[in-house]
Amino acid sequence: MMIKAMAWIRYLTVRAASLKRAAVTHGFLVEWKQYREAVQSFSSAMVYCNVPRLRDETMDAGKTALFDCGLALLGRRQLRAGWSGEGQHDRNNANAEAVRKKTERRMWARGPSRYALAWVSLALCLCGCSILPVLQPANDRPFNFEQDTLAFDNETEWRYEAGSPVGYSKPSSKNPEGDYTLRCFVMSRSARQFFQFARFDASKRGVDDDTYRQLIHQVIAHDPSETGPLPERVVIPGYSGLRSFSADKEVLLKGELGGAVQSFLQRGNWRMVFPFSHDHQEETANSMMVEIRKHRPPVVHVVTFPKITINHAVLLYAVSETGSNIRFQVYDPNNAAKPATLDFDRAKRSFIFPANIYFVGGEVDVYEVYRSALY
Known part of the structure; x- marks a missing residue:
């Protein structure tokens, strides 16, 4: 079942960009027809010619993807049944046509089930939807790094050299237990x-920790995706901003904001396993640029998949444009001391995250989280 689902996922995702503006029913029927054609092409290729050569000559991305899936599904034994020698032409084989039909039947027998198709089609529809900015401001002023960020770090579980993990990190003097990790989303x-x-209102007298705890809970009870009229804000007395508040009440905030499980179970984590097209990344960059200028700083998931070299959450709070790229200013929970950057390369239509102590630097996939019920 899993092999069937993964084969269909791989085939459909390379076609997601062309499907995203089509009606779901029409798009599905088109894809199913192309799937049948690709099955026939693949089964013929196994008997009559060298598959790698035909794969290279078949420029259609969907059929190329299915060739790869077919190789994995049928295995070497079936390949040997269809080929002779080194994979050259063998048109004199009297059983060639029978082998071709058997191969085709086997692929159909192992084809995607209706349940897998339904779930994958739904996921692709969600992935392929156009990304529109959320225009409801989160505040009436811009986000200020020196005022609106937390003063402590999300500590890394690994010790890094040149951006690559080399072993478990040692507990810091600030946190001897070394247990405030995996909270980048939080x-x-x-x-x-x-x-x-x-x-925050520094002119008011501070209160005890129990009262501050209640105020913290009132704040985090709200979901960042809320788009209705701004409610009456929770007043935090005695401090000018989150930076000074978290510097003085670090232990309290660490205990109340949430645990690592909230990072593991963040509702948008499902999206990272599906490919990101250049169209998607460009729309994401443009959408986030609009949101930042509306004083709605987006929280984004920065990831590489399936080879995970980074799996991280940051907040974008300022943006500038040049002819060649868009540069976002970043609050990185792993380094609260200074802002970081995230670039969108207009030519490559890809995001670039620079090298730091925990990442070697390079292209990454980016999508906004805490923006809707699905993310």
């Missing part, structure tokens, strides 16, 4: 929540 989300739903 911290990025919390910075957005305090910006969106709280107001």
Whole structure:
């Protein structure tokens, strides 16, 4: 079942860009027809010619993907049944046509089930939808790094050299237990929540920790995806901003904002396993640029998949444009001391995350989280 689903996922995702503006029913019928044609082409290729050569000559991305899936599904034994010698032409084989039909029947027998098709089609529809910016401001002012970020770090579980993990990290002097890790989603989300739903008032007298705890819970009870009229903000007395508040009440905030499980179970994590087209990344960059200028700083998931060299969440709070790229200013929970950057290369239509202590630098996939019920 899993092999069937993965074969169909691979085939459909390379066609997602062309499907995203088509009606779901029409698009599905077109894809099914092309799947049948590709099955016939593949089964013929196994008997009559060298598959790698035909694969290269078949420029249609969908059929090329299915060739790869077919190789994996049928295995070497079936290949040997269809080929002779080194994979050259063998048109004199009296059983060639029978082998071709047997191969085709086997592929259909192992084809995607209706349940797998339904789930994958739904996921692709969600992945291929146009990305529109959320225009409801989160505040009436821009996000300020020195005022609206947390003063402590999300500590890494690994020790890094040149951006690559080389072993478990040692507990820091600030956190001897070394257990405040895997909170990048929690911290990025919390910075957005305090910006969106709280107001700090240094002119008012501070309160005890129990009262602050209640106020923290009132803030994080709101979801950052809320787009209705701004509610009355939770007033945090005695401090000028989240930065000073978290520097003074670090232990309290670490205990109340949420655990690592909230990073593991973030509702948008499902999206990372599906490919990201250049169209998607360009739309994402343009959408986030609009949101930032509307004072709605997006929280984004920065990831590489399936080879995971980074799996991280950050908050984007400022943006600038040049002819060749878009540069986002970033609050990175792993380094609260200074802002980071995230670039979108207009020519490559890809995001570039620079090298730092935990990442070697390079192209990454980016999508916004905490923006809707699905993400």
